[in-house]
Amino acid sequence: MAGQSVAFIGLGNMGTPMTARLVAAGVAVRGFDVAEAARARFAEAGGTPASTAAEAAAGADVVITMLPNSDVVEAVVAEVLPSLKPGAIVVDMSSSEPLRTRALAERVAAGGVRLIDAPVSGGVKGATEGTLAIMVGGSDAEFAEVRELLSLLGKPTHVGAIGAGHALKAINNLMSAIHLWGSSEAMLTGIEFGLDPSLMLEVINASSGRSGSTQYKWPTFIVPETYDAGFGAALMLKDMRIATGLAHALGTPSTLSDVAVAHWTRAVADLEPGSDHTAVAKWLREHPAGLVEGD
Numbered sequence: 001m002a003g004q005s006v007a008f009i010g011l012g013n014m015g016t017p018m019t020a021r022l023v024a025a026g027v028a029v030r031g032f033d034v035a036e037a038a039r040a041r042f043a044e045a046g047g048t049p050a051s052t053a054a055e056a057a058a059g060a061d062v063v064i065t066m067l068p069n070s071d072v073v074e075a076v077v078a079e080v081l082p083s084l085k086p087g088a089i090v091v092d093m094s095s096s097e098p099l100r101t102r103a104l105a106e107r108v109a110a111g112g113v114r115l116i117d118a119p120v121s122g123g124v125k126g127a128t129e130g131t132l133a134i135m136v137g138g139s140d141a142e143f144a145e146v147r148e149l150l151s152l153l154g155k156p157t158h159v160g161a162i163g164a165g166h167a168l169k170a171i172n173n174l175m176s177a178i179h180l181w182g183s184s185e186a187m188l189t190g191i192e193f194g195l196d197p198s199l200m201l202e203v204i205n206a207s208s209g210r211s212g213s214t215q216y217k218w219p220t221f222i223v224p225e226t227y228d229a230g231f232g233a234a235l236m237l238k239d240m241r242i243a244t245g246l247a248h249a250l251g252t253p254s255t256l257s258d259v260a261v262a263h264w265t266r267a268v269a270d271l272e273p274g275s276d277h278t279a280v281a282k283w284l285r286e287h288p289a290g291l292v293e294g295d
Contacts, residue, residue, distance in 0.1 A: 004149065007031070007056040008047075009076055010066035010094070011038040013230070014120070017127040018066065018093075018153050020045040025152045032056040058083040062146060063090045069238065070096040074104055077115070086112035091146055093118045093134075095170065095239050098163035098246060101137070105162045116142050116162060118150060119169035124230035130154055135172075137164035167246060173239035176212060177277070178260045183213040184222070184281040188288075197223055217278050227279040236277040237264045 004027070008019050011033035022029050023046040031042045032050045039049040050056035057063045057080035067073050073096050084090075090113060092101065098117075105115040116138030126132040132154030136143050143158040150156040159168050186209070190200050197218070204214050221229045240261050247254035267283045268275075 004061045005030075005059065006149070007050075007060040007063045007080075008066070009033075009053050009056060009063065009080070011035070011042050012066065013124055014127050015066040016041055016045075017124065018064075018132075019047050021127075021130050021152055022149075023047050027149070027152070030056040030060065052079075054080050054083045056080075057088075059085055061085075061088060062149060063088060065090065065092045065094055067092075067094045069094070070100045070104075074100070077104060077108060081108060081111050081113060084111070084113050088113050089142060089145060090115040091118050091150075092116070092166075093120055095119050095173075095235070095242065096166050097242050098137075098167040098170070099249060101166050102163040114138075114142060116146070117165040118146070118156065119165050120154065121169065121172060122154060126154060133157070135159045135165035135168045137162050137166065166242070170239045170243035170246065173236060174243035174257055174260070177236050177240050177264060178256070179211040180213040180217060180277070181260060181263060181280060181284075183209075183211060183218060184284050187214075187218060187222075187281075188285055218281070221276070221278040222281045225282070227276045227282060229276050229278045231277050233264070233268045233271055233275045233277040233279060234273075237261070237268050240264060 006022065006027055006029045008015060008029050008031040011019060011031050019029055019031055019042055030048045030050050032053045033039055043049045053076050063080060065073055065076060067076060073092055073094050077090060092115065101117050108115045116136060118134050118136045120132040120134050122132040130153055134150050134154050134156040136156050136158050137160055147156055159165055187197060187200060191197055201214055201219055204210055217229060221227055244254050244257045244261055267280045271279055271283055
């Protein structure tokens with residue numbers, strides 16, 4: 001990591017605290033975001049803002065992207081590719097589509113640039129505290145090259161070849177979303193029956209029904225009705241669709257997963273824009289019938 005110059009593209013809810021950690025660790029970071037306010041926050045944290053993505057990436061050893069989806073990632077990579085020096089490595093920490101990530105890596109390799117994927121789990125809290133779970137897809141050598149840098153942001157784990165990180169991130173979030181929906185239906189049934197939610201969680205979390213939703217999301221964000229875990233419902237749905245899309249492409253079973261996507265699609269459409277993913281528990285309480293016939 002010593003002497004590496006780093007560019008960071010995407011200074012939103014996750015990118016801002018991530019770059020702040022890099023800067024605080026003494027890393028020289030040039031950053032870009034389409035939002036002027038985001039660039040201003042980055043500058044206040046000690047980063048060097050650029051006026052374009054290409055300007056930020058020019059001459060950088062490592063370019064990190066934290067962007068909304070594969071469409072944006074591909075557009076940004078196409079923009080910055082001419083300004084990258086041979087041998088530079090692009091680290092896509094966005095939640096992108098794994099098969100498209102593989103194809104993009106092949107395209108940039110023709111220009112002498114390497115691309116790996118390193119999506120994260122842990123939300124804004126993990127980004128702020130440097131405790132993100134980072135799932136890295138790429139070669140052993142590429143992982144070794146960025147491991148120290150990524151360790152400033154959390155715990156990087158090499159999970160396979162290019163695209164493996166994006167696949168695992170989407171699969172993890174699909175499972176998380178299914179757990180949250182099922183846990184919420186079960187909890188609301190118990191509450192309606194007259195059971196105390198805190199007591200329910202105490203017993204469930206010592207039993208076989210426990211999950212991350214019962215151990216963390218329900219007691220921390222749903223029982224207090226704050227619904228502010230720091231990860232949007234629409235983003236959760238996007239990752240669910242990436243996972244089911246991968247299943248469809250590979251011909252693996254996705255019957256329950258497809259039903260979960262349909263339920264989440266209805267809830268996200270009804271929720272206020274920008275709602276946290278834990279707000280689906282509130283939506284379920286207000287819409288006990290869930291999907292109605294004909295939806």
